[in-house]
Amino acid sequence: MASNGIKAILFDLDNTLIDTAGASRIAIQKVEALLRTKFGQDDILKICKGFELKLLQETYDAAGGASIDQVRATHWEEAIREAGGGDPGGTLAAECYSLWKSTRLERLAIPGPVRALLEDLRGTHKLLLLTNGVTQPQWEKIRAVRCEELFHAVVVGGEHAEEKPAPSIFQHCFGLLGVGPRDCVMVGDSLDTDVLGGVNAGVRATVWVNPSGRDIPAGVSVKPDYTIAMVLELPTILSTLK
Numbered sequence: 001m002a003s004n005g006i007k008a009i010l011f012d013l014d015n016t017l018i019d020t021a022g023a024s025r026i027a028i029q030k031v032e033a034l035l036r037t038k039f040g041q042d043d044i045l046k047i048c049k050g051f052e053l054k055l056l057q058e059t060y061d062a063a064g065g066a067s068i069d070q071v072r073a074t075h076w077e078e079a080i081r082e083a084g085g086g087d088p089g090g091t092l093a094a095e096c097y098s099l100w101k102s103t104r105l106e107r108l109a110i111p112g113p114v115r116a117l118l119e120d121l122r123g124t125h126k127l128l129l130l131t132n133g134v135t136q137p138q139w140e141k142i143r144a145v146r147c148e149e150l151f152h153a154v155v156v157g158g159e160h161a162e163e164k165p166a167p168s169i170f171q172h173c174f175g176l177l178g179v180g181p182r183d184c185v186m187v188g189d190s191l192d193t194d195v196l197g198g199v200n201a202g203v204r205a206t207v208w209v210n211p212s213g214r215d216i217p218a219g220v221s222v223k224p225d226y227t228i229a230m231v232l233e234l235p236t237i238l239s240t241l242k
Helices: 020-035 041-056 068-082 088-107 112-122 135-144 167-177 191-201 231-240
Strands: 008-011 126-131 153-156 184-188 205-209 226-228
Touching: 008 167, 020 041, 020 088, 041 068, 068 088, 068 135, 088 135, 112 126, 112 231, 126 135, 126 167, 135 153, 153 167, 167 184, 167 191, 184 191, 184 231, 191 205, 205 231, 226 231
Parallel strands: 008 126, 008 184, 126 153, 184 205, 205 226
Antiparallel strands: none
16 A cells, blocks of 8 residues: 555544444443343433443542542442432442443454454554553553554553643654654544644644544534545545645
8 A cells, every 4th residue: 555655644542443332332231231130210221321421521530549440430339329229338339330341341342354454554654543541441442452463552641641632642652653743644533632633733634533424513623634434444545645
């Protein structure tokens, strides 16, 4: 594959290379089945929605003393309590968290065709995985899908002072690969982190992975250079870059 001057490709992980959202839905369904032995359907929905909201709003500081596993088990404990269920000792919450986490990791995978594409691209470009998130869960996902060997470098935002879309983490990536911003393409599913970060860092092109074909939301000023439905369409984009 001709590089057309592109030396490096930066890839997001979640919902770009792996279907984290899909795995999370299945994990929630498993927890719902567990909770059916103790709660009615309305309370089950409240508990699971409560957990998902807490996860979405989560802020984690490792210096606080609690592990991320403890924090997320507490999300379940609070969601159960807020639904009126109570959970003396947090035993049920711990069970919910363990089932949710293990199911999600088991369901994550890089599809075979995507893995083959990465292996092909690795022969012509420097590849870097750039993912936001708390260090432990992100590395658990990376190891679960066995993708570390596909990249020349892996950068997890939780290990740095700033995450995407901050230019600093992109500059760190460029330094690891020994390339400049204009040598790079950024590929990801998030306009707010991947595309905006790539634009702010001055990469040659940003590629938005948009499987649902949704429009750019009103009020979002950043525009990707290219939009694709799946990562497998990336070679077509690369062939057009000069």
